[in-house]
Amino acid sequence: MNDSYKRRAILSRASQGLGGIALATLLDPGLLVAGSLGVLRKLPLPQKAKRVIWLTMAGGPSQLELFDHKPKLAEMDGKPMPESFTKGQQLAQLQGQKLVCKGPMFGFAKHGKCQMELSQLLPHLGSVADDICLVRSMTTDAINHDPAHMFMNTGSQIAGRPSMGAWITYGLGSEAEDLPGFVVMVSTGKGRTPQPIAARQWSSGFLPSKHQGVQLRSQGDPVLYLTSPDGVTRARQGADVAAINALNKQHAALCDDPEITTRIAQYEMAFQMQASVPELMDIRPEGRKTLELYGCTPGDGSFASNCLLARRLAERGTRFIQLYHRDWDHHSLLREELPLRAKEVDRACMALITDLKQRGLFDDTLIVFSGEFGRTPMAQGNKGPIGRDHHNKAMSMWLAGAGIQRGLTFGATDELGYAAQENITTVHDLHATMLHQLGIQHDAFSFKFQGLDARLSGVEGAKVIKKILS
Numbered sequence: 001m002n003d004s005y006k007r008r009a010i011l012s013r014a015s016q017g018l019g020g021i022a023l024a025t026l027l028d029p030g031l032l033v034a035g036s037l038g039v040l041r042k043l044p045l046p047q048k049a050k051r052v053i054w055l056t057m058a059g060g061p062s063q064l065e066l067f068d069h070k071p072k073l074a075e076m077d078g079k080p081m082p083e084s085f086t087k088g089q090q091l092a093q094l095q096g097q098k099l100v101c102k103g104p105m106f107g108f109a110k111h112g113k114c115q116m117e118l119s120q121l122l123p124h125l126g127s128v129a130d131d132i133c134l135v136r137s138m139t140t141d142a143i144n145h146d147p148a149h150m151f152m153n154t155g156s157q158i159a160g161r162p163s164m165g166a167w168i169t170y171g172l173g174s175e176a177e178d179l180p181g182f183v184v185m186v187s188t189g190k191g192r193t194p195q196p197i198a199a200r201q202w203s204s205g206f207l208p209s210k211h212q213g214v215q216l217r218s219q220g221d222p223v224l225y226l227t228s229p230d231g232v233t234r235a236r237q238g239a240d241v242a243a244i245n246a247l248n249k250q251h252a253a254l255c256d257d258p259e260i261t262t263r264i265a266q267y268e269m270a271f272q273m274q275a276s277v278p279e280l281m282d283i284r285p286e287g288r289k290t291l292e293l294y295g296c297t298p299g300d301g302s303f304a305s306n307c308l309l310a311r312r313l314a315e316r317g318t319r320f321i322q323l324y325h326r327d328w329d330h331h332s333l334l335r336e337e338l339p340l341r342a343k344e345v346d347r348a349c350m351a352l353i354t355d356l357k358q359r360g361l362f363d364d365t366l367i368v369f370s371g372e373f374g375r376t377p378m379a380q381g382n383k384g385p386i387g388r389d390h391h392n393k394a395m396s397m398w399l400a401g402a403g404i405q406r407g408l409t410f411g412a413t414d415e416l417g418y419a420a421q422e423n424i425t426t427v428h429d430l431h432a433t434m435l436h437q438l439g440i441q442h443d444a445f446s447f448k449f450q451g452l453d454a455r456l457s458g459v460e461g462a463k464v465i466k467k468i469l470s
Contacts, residue, residue, distance in 0.1 A: 036181065038173035040440065047439030048403030049366035050175070052168065053310050053321045055349065057341075058149070058197055059328030060395075062375040062388050064417050065338055066119045067396035068136050069108040072415040073377050077103030081378050085418045092143050092390035093331065094378060101416065102379035102386060105335045114407030121342035124350035130407040131353050131362075132400040133468050137411025137420035140373050140392045140427050145195050145329070148372035148392070153201050155431055155458045162205035162447075164431065165320035167456040169211045170204075170447070171440055175317030178276035180214040182320045183313055187218055187303040189327030189341050197324050206449045213322065216277070216309070218301035280316070283308055294351040304348035311355050314365055328371060331380050332387040353400055362401045366437055368430075370397035377417045393419040397430075402437050405470045428462035436464045 064070060081099035108117045111126035116134055118126045125132070142148035147157040154161040162170070165182035174181025184202045188194055202213030283291070283305065284298050291297065296304035303325040310321045325345055330337055349369065356362040374395030375388035394413045400406075411423035432442040435457065442462060446453035 036173045036175065036177075038169065038171045040171045040445070043439035044441045044444065045436060045439045047437075048364065049401070049434075049437040049439075050364040051314050051317075051319050051321070052164075052366045052368065052434065052438070053314065053352070054164070054323070055307075055345075055367065055369040056149075056152075056322060056324045057328045057345070057369070057371040058324050058326045059145070059194060059330070060148075060371045060373045060375060060390060061328045061341070062330060062334060062338065063136070063394065063396035064104055064375060064377060064388070065106050065334070066122060066342065067134060067398070068394070068413060068417050069117045070104060070377070070413075070415065070417045073101060073417055074103035076101035076416065081416075081418075085414070085416060086378075089393070090143060091376070094376065094380060094389045098382075099378045100382060101377060102388065105338070112407060114409070116407065116409055119342070121339055122346045124347040128350050128353045128400075131357070132398045133404045133406065133408045133410060134396065134398045135410050135425060135465075135468065136394075136396045136413060137423050138370070138374075138395045138397050138425050138427075138430070139420050140395065143373065143390050143392045145372060145390075146198065148390075149197070149201050152370065152372050152427055154205065155428060155456050159200050160203070160205055161454070162207045162211070162456070163202050163213065164434070164456065165202060165213050165322060166204040166207050166211040167445075168320050168435075168438060168440075170207045171445060172319060172438065174319040176313075176319070177317065179280065179313065179316055179318055181318060182211065182213040182322075183318050184213040184215045184322045184324070185218055185306040185309065186215065186324040186326065187301060187306050187344075189325065189344055191327045191337050191340055192333075194326035195329060197326065202322065206454070207447060213320075216281070218306055276316075280312055281309065283312070290355070293354065295347045302348075303345050304351070307348040307352040308355075311352060311359070311361070314356070314361055315359070330375075330387045331389065333385040334387040336385065356401065364402055366402035366404070366434060367400040368397065368434070369399075371395065391418075399468065403470050404437075405468050408468060410465075410468050423467065425465055426462070428458045428460055429465050432457040432462040433465045433468070437469070 064073065079101050081101050086099055107120045109120055109126065110117055112129035114130050116129040118129065140148060140151055142151045142157050150159060151157045153163045169181040182202065186197055199215065202215070204210070204212035282298070286308065290308070294304045294308045296302050296308060303323065306323045310323060313321050328341055353362065353367065356365055374391045376391045378389065380387045380389045394417055411420060411425060413419060414421050435442040435445060442455065442457040442464070446455045
């Protein structure tokens with residue numbers, strides 16, 4: 001190592017001007033903001049969406065009780081499932097068992113000018129049916145929870161790939177000045193014990209680690225160690241951050257290691273978040289009218305509160321916001337538990353759409369509501385608390401905002417809801433469509449990994465779902 005970069009020399013040089021840096025930071029916190037530019041400085045397509053709010057119903061909600069009305073399945077209730085539908089097909093927990101049809105457990109009603117059919121469990125969502133696009137023909141590759149979440153989030157069932165939010169912040173950066181570009185929040189239904197959601201679901205994978213999602217906890221301290229210890233002032237902490245990053249920049253100039261750049265950015269972001277996150281999470285100033293719209297109370301940790309926080313993050317420039325609501329895995333007690341889960345999200349989804357429209361954010365915010373897979377038209381259990389098994393050949397989801405057609409019901413499944421058969425769509429197609437609305441050409445957006453050009457939309461011929469675009 002050159003003598004000019006020996007430890008004593010580095011410390012000496014790094015100390016020069018640190019007081020000025022710290023003072024300037026306190027006077028103008030924007031000076032310590034991490035770089036927010038993505039690698040795509042010029043977008044190849046018109047940008048309809050500036051941000052994404054992804055609403056993940058973890059566990060796999062039953063489309064047959066919520067979104068995909070099947071009168072024929074009701075007629076077949078209790079009768080054997082025709083073998084022509086299921087022969088040679090992969091099932092999860094029903095493999096090798098006697099397959100019996102189970103009719104829808106709740107009624108449906110038509111909503112809006114578009115006459116969209118939705119479950120009676122979703123009256124609030126029905127009130128904004130003319131603003132959403134319901135897709136009934138989504139399919140996925142995975143049939144168990146963790147790999148299905150991985151596939152929906154990353155386009156691969158193999159852990160270690162970048163999540164959607166990481167890809168998007170890598171490409172576009174973030175407009176947020178003092179908050180992460182990719183934020184995750186988790187809420188849990190007031191029912192049985194749900195499956196855990198692993199942090200690898202919002203990993204940056206092989207992309208620079210500064211693009212990984214940051215989880216904000218809904219109750220208690222939103223981020224661990226957010227509060228400074230007693231006796232440590234913001235001025236002192238700002239000086240420490242400036243000094244550490246001055247040393248890191250010296251090191252980066254020598255090593256050209258992207259993870260050092262990430263470390264610099266994360267130190268700076270953490271310092272900013274100590275001021276910005278408490279203000280973000282305090283929803284009391286929103287006022288009674290807004291809190292009543294969402295149906296939440298400050299600090300309750302609910303999905304509704306997280307939807308309100310998602311709107312606040314959208315206003316502040318966060319690029320990708322993902323909300324998980326857990327406890328949708330109804331192998332049993334479907335009739336008893338599904339109304340509870342639906343009630344926990346129905347009003348909040350309506351409120352999010354309404355609030356974004358009122359604030360002029362709806363037209364450039366892409367909202368996606370989805371589970372990780374669908375549910376079988378066959379019953380799981382033949383008496384007592386009946387449920388439905390995992391299913392990957394048919395699932396329903398909805399999208400809204402950002403150039404998505406309003407009031408459209410797209411695609412269809414067969415008469416028993418077993419498999420998508422009209423306008424069949426895949427998770428890769430969904431990712432391609434999402435990137436398209438963000439102004440990104442999905443098949444040209446890649447990162448070299450292990451000698452290959454890896455893409456969020458995969459290499460299996462994904463297509464933009466143009467029929468759902470306005």
